[in-house]
Amino acid sequence: MTRQVRYRFGTTWWGRRWIESLESFGWGSRLTRGRNYIKDMDILSVDISPGLVKVRVVGNEGIPYNVKIGLAMFRDEIWEKILDSMASKALYTAKLLAGEMPEEIEAVFDKEGLSLFPTDINDIYASCSCPDLVSPCRHMASIYYILASRLDREPLLLFELRGIGKEELMAGLRERRTVPSSNRDLDSDAKIVEPEKEMEYDVRYIMERYWDMQYYNLVHIDIETPIINESILKRLGAPPFLQGKGDMIRQIKSSYKRVRLRALNVVSDDS
């Protein structure tokens, strides 16, 4: 079977920082060979819980192994303090929710004499069920890089590895942000708006209206031209599964363009 997924990692400053941290632990070539091994390996499942990632992989020898990687978790009191500082500016939450690690985050942890990224080899715990006794084995090493790639997309994962899940983190911040209020004007009397249900007609109504368009003149459909081309693609960004495959991304873009031009042509054709 072919190996299909190719990874790019360290596309963001925090993804790069993760790799730099690991590279500073002196694992040398044991770490870097994981990088090359990714393409020979399939991931069967990933399970993430606070402080721990469990991955089941199968390499080119065809035997599945279990890899566990853990990070030292911060105690609840520490998180309380961290959350207090993070809640003082909407920036942290906003950026994290927008999929970005705010650069200012390091200062927040600095203040408590801590670091979000692992700084010490003891910050990391890892194991693998393969017969290789050296740590990191090539499975672990490759998972480190795969984690970097995931971090690029989901910076909140690093918080999770440090012991606080996304929901818990957000709830803690929300609690600190919310202004207590008795003011509930916006919905005091409003009824819940139910999604519209298809009308059930009685038989007589059906007989009388069977062939007619209802509310004939209410619907007017204007055809507009897009202000920004390929906006959905631009908004979503390149699909993660097409990372590094410029030709395929170009193919999709060119299809979007063809459809737009053809549709506009159809609409303005007066023949």
Add this chain to the structure above:
Amino acid sequence: MLILHCLWMDGDFFIWGEDDTTPLCIKMKGRPPKDTSRYEFPYLAGTQALECILKLFDETYVQREAVARLIVPTGKYLPTNSPMFIDEFEDRPYRLSPWKVKGVKVSASLFIEKLAPKTESDLDIMLPEDVYLADDFLYWLRCGKFLLRLLCRQKFIPAIAVEGGNAYAIWQPVLEEPEDIKLMKELIRCMPLVCRGVMANGDTDIRLKNGKDIIIDFLKTAMDRIIREWTVNMTLEENKVPIERLWLIALHNLDNHVKTPMESLKEFIEQFTSWTQPLIQSRSAFRTCFRLEEPTEGSDDWYISFHLQAMDEPTLLVAAEDIWMRDEVTTIFYGRSFELPQERILGDIGKASRIFAPLERSLNHIRPVGCHIDMEEAYTFLTESSILLKEMGFGVLVPNWWKERRKHGVGVNLRLKPVGDDSGNLGLDSIVEFDWEVSLGDVTIDYQEFFTLVDLKKPLVKVHDKWIELNNAQIRHLVSWLKERGDGGILPLRDAVNLMVQDEDNPHIYNVEYEGWIEEFFKATQLPDCYPILPQPALLNGKLRHYQLAGYSWMVFLKDRGIGACLADDMGLGKTIQLIALLLHEVEKGKNLSPTLLICPTSIIGNWHRELEKFAPSLSVFIHHGVDRLSGDEFLEVVDKFDIVISTYSLLQRDEEEFARVSWNGIVLDEAQNIKNPHAKQVRSVKRLRSNWRIALTGTPLENRLQELWSIMDFLNPGLLGSLETFRQKFVIPIERHGDIDRATDLRLIINPFILRRVKTDSRVIQDLPDKQEIDVYCNLTREQVTLYEAVVQDMLDKIAISDGIQRKGLVLSSITKLKQICNHPALFMGSKSHLKSQSGKLIRLTQMLDEILAQGGCILIFTQYVDMGRMLQTYIRRIFREEVLFLHGGVLQRDRDAMIQRFQEPAGPRIFILSLRAGGVGLNLTRANHVFHFDRWWNPAIEAQATDRAFRIGQKQNVQVYKFICSGTLEERIDELIEKKKGLADAIIGSGEAWITEFDDEELKALIELEQDIFAEEEGGL
């Protein structure tokens, strides 16, 4: 007549037709059929005819025959046909039952590419005269437009779908913007029920499908088919390719199967889902919205405030301040439930700050509610970021002046002045002087001021309390444009008008100022006293009302300047008499009228003839019509001897050669909307005719029918509005397709001088109108009617010669009834077995008049003595006008009767109400109506007046027009004359219907009923 239907079925459009000439082949005796799905729907049109029609849209179309099982309301034996057919339905529907319907399949892409982009007026022009589109067809056209709307704006996404253990690469629609969501809801709501009646193979349940499912299936399937077809370009060459390439190939291939084991797809699908997550999020009840607020007086403090905006109701905003008070996971605003509002708005500000960096400043607060920005930033926001943010799915609100900046931006005002003592007698060829002023919206500034503003180099300036955009590119363009043209010069008025028509590249012309006669000319239709009001011509046998004097004087004013005028008054305001006044004015001025050509529809030749006789007996009139009409030199010779030559639109083309050889003095087109199709032969031939002046009359409001407008204007003043192509590009498409209001305003400015339109509610008209106007409408008989009429007359005369007493009386009465029925409609006389294709002159006339009245927004009562006639009218009018038509007859229950009356009286209720006279006579209050038709006559003024008074009751605030239909040359006309002569006659004599006629002797009777010869028969297939 053929009615086209359309259904969405199994991934294709299914088109079928109803034909009223199909013989019924279902027996109506014995036990009703249990399983009707074994039978063919009885009124089916042949697929050959469907193919011919579809070929009009795509020459290469070859029919693909298909059969559907369609649920239709069904009576004991028969299904209903669509209510568009004239049909006396005795077999009342009471159950839903499937029938076999044969039709043709049309691919989604053909339908979307060739049919859906057409406007209804395009279709009107393209389709043969006797082909109509059913509501379901129009409905799918609209859905097709909706799909095009999504395609143009690229609202789709490539996706992967798993079904039955296989994976497929598909293109999917993305419905995320409030406007699209709203349209989708509306489309679901207005779906005709018949669209939901297709039964799938093997379906046994006779049940209408869910409308939403059908539309979603259409959008998904058609979108995928079309994009695939438009982008297909890949074939699978290699054997071993990665999944994502397999997927990409399947997207661009006619085969959408992603051929790989499911296990290997898991990670791919996961990544795919996370990629499209932002689109799914946008399906919630609210979205984040940024509102730009302008600075208060004297400050430079622009501000963007943060809100949540309801997706289904964009005016509902929740301010950020309120959001910081909600800590629940799920909260409710305005009755709409929403998850994690705080996280949503924060994450969105985070994303938006990547587009518009100043937003990041707001994130230094604990609870951001908005963001202060300076003018430069505000300008960037308006011109760039807001558009990007909108495209990302955020709500953006900007001040109104920005949206209307085209109206208030930089442009020029054009000023036109007469040259010397030219009083504009040359009309459009008069030379005028022009100069320019720079204008910022409605503020005019001098050059000095303008350049000072430009030097400020600020993108937004406040001039006279209004914010105005000084767009750099525009300004440069304007400066160079001004340099090129200098301060002004002279040019013919025609070119000045043309400047306003052609200028896609020119600076916007905001306003045109005129002086002297030019002002009079441009504002004549808007302001009184811009042209001399002429006295009523002495030769006119009648009296003109004030507004009619004004109207005819205006036509003279333009005509004398060589400009073609279009009188577009509402029906009932007397366009005919105004034109006759103009003709007589010419005569009195000593001008030669002969020959003046008057073109009108066949159905009103008689009316014109009569009106000319009545109001202008001094004019000689020649009618060019009928099979034995003159041709060649004979025609030329005769024509020169008459003042007026009346002929018809259909002869314009047939006798093109004859008409073209005459050097006409004037040409008048009545019901000028008949030349709406600029490509039609008759239209091209009328434009080729030579004449000194041209006038058009029409009662339809032209501003909604732009192609018609162009066509009429191009007849009146050739070339003035430019070519049809540029006119379409500049006006028709923006206005009709995109609802561009500014363009519509521009257009009005240009055409105003040439079109005079008064409606009944105009203050200068209403005080002039009597509260109630009674108008006799003379109708022709069709050939079929003539034949039937003459047969009945002969039969009666033969029989009464040999009978007397009671027997004779009975004979006379029944014959009169038959003749009246024939005058109404042949089908009424022949019963349901008659050929449904037949037509009646009255019906043709009624259709033309309703068309105008409905376009004017009028409300209508139609009285008839015959219940069957009423029913025919109801179905017929529904078909033609797609309007709900109420029908009150003796058989209607009191409860339903009250409901009908109440609905008719509601402002948005049905606009047409048919009443059989006996039922309509008493106790009804129908004051919403302002037009009353007596389709046939009671011949009792008291009863007719009583009926008319339904509309004309206390509480009536509008004028009421009463039309009495009379068939020319028949007993209807004769009896009408009798009654008019004997107006004083006691009710007792004629009060009891037609009994008094039986007292006539044979000779008198013959004179009364015999058909007069000089009638103008309607042409076959007149409608």
